[in-house]
Amino acid sequence: MGENSSTKWPLRVKAFGAAFCLSASLCLCPPSTPGLQRVVSDTPRQTTRTLLGVRLGAEVSSWLDEVEKRLGEEVYAEFAELDEAGAAADYTLGVSYLTGTGVGVVRVDESFRARGAKQTEAVIGHELLHLRLRARGYPLFLFSPEVMTVKGRAEDVEQSNVNDLVSLIEHRIFAEEMRRTGFDKLIDLTNWLESARGKRRSDEGQAVTINYARAALEWDDPRLLDELTRIYRAKGWERSLSDGRRLADVIRASNIKAPGEVAPVFLGSMSVLYRADFSVEADRRFALSRTYPQMLIHARRPARRRGVR
Numbered sequence: 565m566g567e568n569s570s571t572k573w574p575l576r577v578k579a580f581g582a583a584f585c586l587s588a589s590l591c592l593c594p595p596s597t598p599g600l601q602r603v604v605s606d607t608p609r610q611t612t613r614t615l616l617g618v619r620l621g622a623e624v625s626s627w628l629d630e631v632e633k634r635l636g637e638e639v640y641a642e643f644a645e646l647d648e649a650g651a652a653a654d655y656t657l658g659v660s661y662l663t664g665t666g667v668g669v670v671r672v673d674e675s676f677r678a679r680g681a682k683q684t685e686a687v688i689g690h691e692l693l694h695l696r697l698r699a700r701g702y703p704l705f706l707f708s709p710e711v712m713t714v715k716g717r718a719e720d721v722e723q724s725n726v727n728d729l730v731s732l733i734e735h736r737i738f739a740e741e742m743r744r745t746g747f748d749k750l751i752d753l754t755n756w757l758e759s760a761r762g763k764r765r766s767d768e769g770q771a772v773t774i775n776y777a778r779a780a781l782e783w784d785d786p787r788l789l790d791e792l793t794r795i796y797r798a799k800g801w802e803r804s805l806s807d808g809r810r811l812a813d814v815i816r817a818s819n820i821k822a823p824g825e826v827a828p829v830f831l832g833s834m835s836v837l838y839r840a841d842f843s844v845e846a847d848r849r850f851a852l853s854r855t856y857p858q859m860l861i862h863a864r865r866p867a868r869r870r871g872v873r
């Protein structure tokens with residue numbers, strides 16, 4: 565146990581505020597929120613749909629239609645407080661997941677009630693694009709229980725990083741839809757810049773690496789990225805800076821058109837992020853496997869040590 569190289573780099577930072585959405589992190593368990601509100605329009609033949617009181621454009625309505633058709637159930641949506649108690653600001657804008665019975669759920673941060681219909685539609689649309697990938701059979705990835713780090717089981721201490729990584733890959737897959745609808749301009753992803761300033765050198769770790777990659781991939785502003793680069797240099801986060809750049813390159817170079825094309829990109833990203841090799845296999849006991857595969861992540865012994873015990 566504990567053979568993969570992530571054990572060499574203990575992680576002190578598990579969750580940063582820059583998460584735009586945690587669509588993957590909640591997929592594995594049914595929601596514990598009682599009283600989920602049914603807000604879907606009950607007239608499926610109209611060309612536009614209404615969700616959370618927002619009239620969706622034709623394209624977003626078609627995403628909702630497709631998700632519901634594939635899942636065979638109406639999508640449930642609600643406004644909710646998505647940040648932990650004591651959070652300094654509204655960091656998480658939206659989440660989405662499938663319940664254990666295969667119902668698609670979209671949750672939008674309550675702060676959007678005051679931000680207006682257009683921004684709310686942008687978050688709804690973004691989460692529907694994640695849900696559409698699930699409904700089309702795109703996989704999620706979960707650490708197998710035997711993968712260990714110095715801080716404990718990877719499934720306990722590292723899963724949030726994997727979820728963020730999968731989100732980044734999925735954002736690449738549906739970047740064109742976000743651009744076409746203009747939603748990419750409506751959602752502000754830049755709060756990591758301010759959060760990063762307040763961190764310590766010792767906060768460096770995989771989350772810091774992912775946050776750099778996210779900025780490099782999703783900020784459409786070289787000046788902001790330069791500013792972030794200077795912060796990383798000043799903090800001494802050289803490893804996260806170089807790994808973050810490589811991670812962004814791997815994801816930027818991907819051109820995923822089918823569910824089976826995700827795993828190679830995921831494994832290439834993991835090898836940059838942890839400087840270790842992993843393998844994945846479908847979890848055959850996964851309850852929603854008829855909708856999409858849940859892939860279990862296994863640590864792979866470095867080639868030079870194979871056979872040495």
Ligand SMILES: [Zn+2]
Pocket residue numbers: 584585586587690694731735
């Ligand atoms: Zn997202």
